[in-house]
Amino acid sequence: MSLLELDAVDAYYGESHILRDLSMTVEDGEICALLGRNGAGKTTTLRSISGATPPQVRDGTVRFKDEDITGVPAEDVSARGISLVPEERRVFPNLTVAENLHLAEVVGNKSNTWGRSLTFEHKGATTEQVYEDFPRLRERKDQKAGTLSGGEQQMLAIARALKQNTDLMLLDEPYEGLAPKIIEDVEAAVHRLNEEGTTVLLVEQNAAAAIKIADRAYVVDQGSIVFDGTAEELREDEETRERYLGV
Amino acid sequence: MSLLADVLTVLLNGLQQGAIFALLAVGLSIILGTLKFVNFAHGALYVVGTYTGLLVAHEIALTSGKLQSWGFTSLGLDLGFFAALVVVPLFVFVVGLGMERFVARPFYDRPDTDQILVTFGLAIVVQELFRILFGSNSLPFDQPAWAAGPIALPVVGNFSQWRLYVIAITAVLVLVVYALVEYTDFGLVVRAGTRDAEMVRLLGIKITRPYIVVFGIGAALAGVAGVVGGPLNVVNPTVGTDILVPAFLTVVIGGVGSIVGAVIGGVIFGLTTATLVAVAPAWSQIGLYAIAAVILLTRPQGILGNEEVAP
Ligand SMILES: Nc1ncnc2c1ncn2[C@@H]1O[C@H](COP(=O)(O)OP(=O)(O)OP(=O)(O)O)[C@@H](O)[C@H]1O
Ligand SMILES: [Mg+2]
Numbered sequence: 001m002s003l004l005e006l007d008a009v010d011a012y013y014g015e016s017h018i019l020r021d022l023s024m025t026v027e028d029g030e031i032c033a034l035l036g037r038n039g040a041g042k043t044t045t046l047r048s049i050s051g052a053t054p055p056q057v058r059d060g061t062v063r064f065k066d067e068d069i070t071g072v073p074a075e076d077v078s079a080r081g082i083s084l085v086p087e088e089r090r091v092f093p094n095l096t097v098a099e100n101l102h103l104a105e106v107v108g109n110k111s112n113t114w115g116r117s118l119t120f121e122h123k124g125a126t127t128e129q130v131y132e133d134f135p136r137l138r139e140r141k142d143q144k145a146g147t148l149s150g151g152e153q154q155m156l157a158i159a160r161a162l163k164q165n166t167d168l169m170l171l172d173e174p175y176e177g178l179a180p181k182i183i184e185d186v187e188a189a190v191h192r193l194n195e196e197g198t199t200v201l202l203v204e205q206n207a208a209a210a211i212k213i214a215d216r217a218y219v220v221d222q223g224s225i226v227f228d229g230t231a232e233e234l235r236e237d238e239e240t241r242e243r244y245l246g247v
Numbered sequence: 248m249s250l251l252a253d254v255l256t257v258l259l260n261g262l263q264q265g266a267i268f269a270l271l272a273v274g275l276s277i278i279l280g281t282l283k284f285v286n287f288a289h290g291a292l293y294v295v296g297t298y299t300g301l302l303v304a305h306e307i308a309l310t311s312g313k314l315q316s317w318g319f320t321s322l323g324l325d326l327g328f329f330a331a332l333v334v335v336p337l338f339v340f341v342v343g344l345g346m347e348r349f350v351a352r353p354f355y356d357r358p359d360t361d362q363i364l365v366t367f368g369l370a371i372v373v374q375e376l377f378r379i380l381f382g383s384n385s386l387p388f389d390q391p392a393w394a395a396g397p398i399a400l401p402v403v404g405n406f407s408q409w410r411l412y413v414i415a416i417t418a419v420l421v422l423v424v425y426a427l428v429e430y431t432d433f434g435l436v437v438r439a440g441t442r443d444a445e446m447v448r449l450l451g452i453k454i455t456r457p458y459i460v461v462f463g464i465g466a467a468l469a470g471v472a473g474v475v476g477g478p479l480n481v482v483n484p485t486v487g488t489d490i491l492v493p494a495f496l497t498v499v500i501g502g503v504g505s506i507v508g509a510v511i512g513g514v515i516f517g518l519t520t521a522t523l524v525a526v527a528p529a530w531s532q533i534g535l536y537a538i539a540a541v542i543l544l545t546r547p548q549g550i551l552g553n554e555e556v557a558p
Contacts, residue, residue, distance in 0.1 A: 050449060078451030090446045092439045099435055106432045107451040116453065164450065 001066050003028040003199050004049065004082075004168060009060035011048045011223075018044045018055060020223040026168065031190070031200045033214035033231065035207050035245055041223040042203040043087055046170045049201075050084040051077035064168070065119075078107075081120030081167035085174060087203075089153045091160070093146025097137055100145050100156055101127055104163035120165040122198050130159040133189045150177045158186055168199045175209055187213055207245045211235055219244045255403045257525045258518070263410040263479075265510075265517025266417035270472035271490060272497035272509035273421055274465030277428070280504020281441050281461050284351050285359050287366035289494060290487030291373035292346075292466045296339050296473025297482050298377060301388050304331035304474075311382025328391035332416070335474045336467040343466025347459045370487060377484040385481035413475045420471060424464060425506050433457055441504060493535060500542045502552025511550055515542075 002025035011019035019041050026032045036042050048057050049064075051074040062070045069077055078084075091100050104124060106112065131138040134155045140148060145156055158174055171190070175183050190213065194200050204210035211217060211231045219227035219240060227240045234240065275289050301307060306323035309315040314322060324330070350369060354362045389395070390409045397405035428434035436457045440447045447454050472490075480486065493516060501512030519538050523531035542550065 052445060052449065074445065074448040075451055075453045078449055083451075084449050086446070086449070090443055090449075092442050092446070094442055095435070095439060099439075102432075103435060103439055103447070103450055103452070106436060109432055111433070111456060112452055118451075160450075 002026060003065065004201070005061075005063040006045070006049070007061045007063070009045075009048055009057055009062065011044055011055040011057050013044075013054050013056075018223050019048060019057075021060070022220070022224055023060075024218050024225055024228070026199060026201050027216075029194075029197065029199055030215040031194050031202060031213055033207075033210040033217040034201060034203045034220060035205075035210060035217060035234075036220040037205070037244065037246060040220045040244075042220055043172055044223070045220065046084055046086075046172050046201070046203060049077075050074055050082055050170060052084070076116070078164075079113075079116060079118045079120070081122070081165065082170065083161050083164040083166040083168075084170040085157050085161045085172060087172040087176065089150075089157045091145040091148075091153050091156045093144065096142050096144055097148070097156055098127075098141040101130065101137075101160055101163055104160050107164070118165075121167050122165060122196065124163040124165045125193075127163065130162050133162070133192075134159050134185060151179060151182055154178055155182065155186075158189065162189060162193060166198055168201065169193065170201050170203075172203045173205060174202070175204065175206055183209070207234075207241065252402060252404050253525070256406060257521050259403065259406055259410065259414075260524075261518035261521035262514065263413050263517065264520050265514035266414050267472050267476045267479075267490075267513075268493060268497045268516050269421060269510045269513030270417055270468050270475075271494035272501060272513055273424060273506055274468040275494055276498045276501065276504055276509045277424075277437075277461055277506065278465045279498060281437055282347075282351065282355065282458055284355060284462075285362045285366065286351070286465075287363050287491065288346065288350070288369040288373070289366075289465075289469055290489075290491035291370040292339055292342065292469035292487075293473040293476070293490055294373060294377060294484065294487035295342055296335050296470030297388070297477045297486060298381070298473075299338055299470070300331040300335045300474030300477055301386065301482055303334045304328045304391070305389060307386055309381065311384050312378070312380050314380050315382065328393075331474050332471070335470045339470025339473075340463040340467040342470075343463040344459055346466065347462035351462060352455075370491070374484045374487060381484070383483065385483040388477035388480070388482045390478040409478055413479070416471070416475055420468060421506065421510055424468070427464070428506060433460065437461055496535065496539045498549075500539050500549050502549030505549070505551040505553075508549055508551035 004026040006022055006024050009019050009022045034042055034045060044055050048055055049062055051072050057070055061068055064080060064082060136152060137155055137159055145153060154177060161169060174186055190200060202210055202214060211234055214231045217231050217234045218225050221244050226244055278284055278286055302323045303326055306321055306325040308321050309319055354365055394408045394412050396408060398408045400406050428437060436447060436452055440454050444454055497512040497516055498509060501508030516535060519534050520531050523534040
């Protein structure tokens, strides 16, 4: 059984049909890359998995740990152990860095968990750990997130996700706008997370960077999967890379 | 009386009227800022608070309305004012929870105009319900015995005790709500949700829970405004509609979503009204709108407005 299975998913924004019969799987413990050019449907795929709307998934199923999670509300998908780092960072600009990070713990409060089933297996990192991964955040912990630079906000979004209790981490273009040195920090954090047992689904425009850390890769184009293989196979498949990734 | 005493009296009167505006506006503002819900039934919660408070605190003689024709000549628990101050916020909090669940929630994704229509409709239904039950006649709401009459203040001279209590009760309640929003996890989720509710949900937080509580708190504050404001006025079914427009103006000039803004807005309105009542009574209503217009022309987002629930 795969950890995550998308079976013939059709997703729509209003009447525009974006994901067409998209099927893919993510295996327990791996780092899987989902690649494709602008507008291919990568973000739409991640949103369909995490229960965010729009898009509407009108057909097909999303299964996680062998349970059907199609149409399950975003907060309940998260409670089952899937967390999403969305592409536009989405930190809370009106809260401090420390408060942004603390929100990942508030999830465990009685008032939130009461009457709900939380079925994640992996505990998130501690605040101390994420400050060690990103020392810059510790320096800025009492600063409002809205005053951070773009790169720092990206670090914060990733740090917050690392703190979540998560079995499958969905990362939407985590390297976007980051300096090479910080990209290495993020890579290191993702690696450690993965070694501790969390599965990662990584969306990237930058195919080279993604292939470097991924075990397996999918390429999506116009809402359907057009390549499925190991990172090694994709590296050697020049035709696919040129045709769908432009590299 | 000296000029100083006159000025201070106007100031205290202004603060007291500002307190009622602020109680209404804080609730309205956090509901608008957090849930993006325009609640024209906020005045109805004031009405519910006033009548409930009256019936808990006193026993009143009924002279008109259906209740009287059903044989009730007098009604009320006569438990005193303290009981009303405890019972009313709790009761109106629960009313607020029901209102969120059954009136507001189905309309969150609908345009403002739909929200206004449904809540204004509800406000009228509530008003007419009270009119049918209690009649159109105004009912007297006595001040609690322990706070009735004037107290001699230094410099100011005699001043209504009850008005001072209204200021004090308001200050305490607003501080409590402020602390809730600023220093608790509940408040953290509310402040985060104001900016990006979807991201809060993606973190695994069931945001409908803090939201319904926000609505309940806003409602409870309006209810308290009804209890403490009741004895300063007469009680009749239309008081809710009368205070609705000033309450909304307070929110708008203070800045939507800002608790401190709502208090500042309330105080500005209170002082304006009190000053004009003292020097040019005929202008007191117009003065409110004039001040609001001036503030909004210079700061369209309101004094502390930036669309978030914040200090
Ligand atoms: N909210 C929306 N409403 C309507 N159409 C949308 C919406 N979001 C995305 N789309 C469309 O869906 C298609 C897929 O978009 P998606 O965001 O999934 O692409 P992507 O692969 O993530 O691209 P990028 O690399 O640029 O982030 C695009 O054609 C886009 O225009
Ligand atoms: Mg995208």
